[in-house]
Amino acid sequence: MITTKDIAERLGISVSTVGRALSDDARISEETKFRVRQAASEMGYVGNRAARMMRGASSNVVALVIPDIRNSFYSTIAHELSKNMEAEGFQLMLSETDDDRMVELRHLRELSANRVAGVIIVPTARPHGDSVKLLRGLPHLQLLRRHPSLGSQWFGVDDHESLREATAHLVTQGHTRIAYLGGPTELPTGAERLRGFHSALSEAGLPDDAGRTELGPPSSVEYGREAVRRLLEGPDAPTALVLGSIQLTLGVLEELSEQGVQVPGELSVVGFGDEPGFSWWGPGLTTIGLPIQELATGCALWLMRRLKTKPENDGPYTSVSPGSLVLRGSTAPPDGKAPSGSA
Amino acid sequence: MITTKDIAERLGISVSTVGRALSDDARISEETKFRVRQAASEMGYVGNRAARMMRGASSNVVALVIPDIRNSFYSTIAHELSKNMEAEGFQLMLSETDDDRMVELRHLRELSANRVAGVIIVPTARPHGDSVKLLRGLPHLQLLRRHPSLGSQWFGVDDHESLREATAHLVTQGHTRIAYLGGPTELPTGAERLRGFHSALSEAGLPDDAGRTELGPPSSVEYGREAVRRLLEGPDAPTALVLGSIQLTLGVLEELSEQGVQVPGELSVVGFGDEPGFSWWGPGLTTIGLPIQELATGCALWLMRRLKTKPENDGPYTSVSPGSLVLRGSTAPPDGKAPSGSA
DNA sequence: CACCTTTGTGCTAACGTTAGCATTGCTGTG
DNA sequence: CACAGCAATGCTAACGTTAGCACAAAGGTG
Secondary structure, three states: OOOHHHHHHHHOOOHHHHHHHHOOOOOOOHHHHHHHHHHHHHHOOOOOHHHHHHOOOOOOEEEEEEOOOOOHHHHHHHHHHHHHHHOOOOEEEEEEOOOOHHHHHHHHHHHHHOOOOEEEEOOOOOOOHHHHHHHHOOOEEEEOOOOOOOOOEEEEEOHHHHHHHHHHHHHHOOOOOEEEEEOOOOOHHHHHHHHHHHHHHHHOOOOHHHEEEEEOOOOOHHHHHHHHHHHHOOOOOOOEEEEEOHHHHHHHHHHHHHHOOOOOOOOEEEEEOOOHHHHOOOOOOEEEEOOHHHHHHHHHHHHHHHHHOOOOOOOOEEEEEOOEEEOOOOOOOHHHOOOOOOO | OOOHHHHHHHHOOOHHHHHHHHOOOOOOOHHHHHHHHHHHHHHOOOOOHHHHHHOOOOOOEEEEEEOOOOOHHHHHHHHHHHHHHHOOOOEEEEEEOOOOHHHHHHHHHHHHHOOOOEEEEOOOOOOOHHHHHHHHOOOEEEEOOOOOOOOOEEEEEOHHHHHHHHHHHHHHOOOOOEEEEEOOOOOHHHHHHHHHHHHHHHHOOOOHHHEEEEEOOOOOHHHHHHHHHHHHOOOOOOOEEEEEOHHHHHHHHHHHHHHOOOOOOOOEEEEEOOOHHHHOOOOOOEEEEOOHHHHHHHHHHHHHHHHHOOOOOOOOEEEEEOOEEEOOOOOOOHHHOOOOOOO
16 A cells, blocks of 8 residues: 555655645645645555544544344435435444344444444444443434433434324224234334324223234344234234334235235224335335434434534434324225214 | 553553453463453453554455445345354445445545455446546455456346346237336446347347337436336337336336336336335236345355455456346236237 | 744654564573 | 573554654845
């Protein structure tokens, strides 16, 4: 690799002069600057950021720590972050945890060793103590999920209200046997979504056991298939289903298609998230739309500002974006009942 | 940030001893090692890789340079790479080019400044001269697309054969007015796919003008919608459509759903790639399946080996994976003709 | 002409880590 | 007891860059 020393030797000047010429220092003559730049360009010089970091410069890398990039929520986020950060000269490091706290810890160790400038993290259910320590030493931001022992900067969506609204929609249509299929309550998002589901039921005066729930790994398509199979068995199968995870939704849709379940005839369904395929699935999937793009842009802007200014303004920050129910054809009153007021 | 010096001062020993204790050097007494590790752990010491790199250690970061992470091909690749590399202690840097050669160049400059250990790149149509220079100085690997001025290591799929097979399938069913909608021929993949399409037509003895083609930005869902609208206009609209890009496929499916086009009645369709929604779209989308996961694993293994061994074995390497046609319900003979032999 | 200022450049140290070489104190052997 | 050998540790330099200070030459001012 070419260094400033190589350029200096070739031009018979000192490394200091080369360094200053490259950083456009006012004290260097225009002629020298020109010759240095010429030589640097010819020789393919690229500054060594590791050396700059040793001199106190900060890294230009921000890490995104997420469960799985194949989840369209996360790839959307990665894209949006990348786009916003590229404009500011930052690079994006991608770390997938697979929702495994030990993998998360290993990644955080590496990120810390690499002295990344900041971290945007969707934490696992219970991050390792060392992960917490490592994050304390880094500007970081929690995304979607929120763990109390991490920093108090958080960008998320209103999980409770989203699920409440979705469930209320089904209640309004007259459903009384409604199932919820979502992630485990260990995850803050899982807990909030389940809570939203129950809120809607109790607000409607429905008994708590009106709602059947299946909680499982939120990023397992396969679990979605199994769970919906279980839910539809037996005589008192629910007439409506609300989902609390995009991957589970994908599994459910596949299974329902394969088994030829009539939607919304036999079962009303409200999905979670919005994928291209959701609009063309069966009668069109009514689903909980989330402003993921805006969320990611918000994160990017916040972090960019945080990294460019003094770290004084590190007060707690919370941004809760509302979801919105996207109405399509997959929900209808059960057994042709009237749309409302029949309980 | 805690350094070895801090640990040394606290324990009243030299930095050398601390460094050696942490790297488990045989010359250091067990007792000292224990004390150093204890202190390091308590103080939250994390080695500074920038400093190690200055001493000749190589980076543990590999960059993935792709057009857009939201494309499921690329998110699958990113996931697979990440998974394989994490096991070897490598981290993944993500750079999105948006198929813009200047953005690509900016990213490569940064990656080079950060002294990444290697690069896996899906190059833009015509990478900038400086991009080529930069890549020459880095172990790199081309993925899917292949540009002659870059290195001779390439992992791709058989674009020509995949499209030939897909088109031949339609020809066999009796279609004589077939359209191809894919990426521009400036992209090596676009050119190969188009060539495959034409190969199938000429093998079938069909005139070249039997095939209508629409070439546009391969990652624009919107362009897919517009293009299929154009294709279906007019009296001699094609009876079958083959696609050459996953994003264009998404656009086409949306548009066909919205317009209520009968598939395969009015139009037979062969998609590109395989997404969750493809199986439940209309009658099920017949599509060109590609072994993206295997491809990514191959890349990861090749690069990990390359980075761990001496760079002697840098001979040309090419891996071409075959695609496979996934038959579902979206293709049928036109106008109820017999499945074959009716031309 | 002595002095100050300006302009352009060089020298040196520092960042954190590590490898080579030097040093210290001890044990064992002749 | 002298000395070799060894175990444990310290000292120093080097990686590439940059900032502070020093320095030389030239021009301007009294």
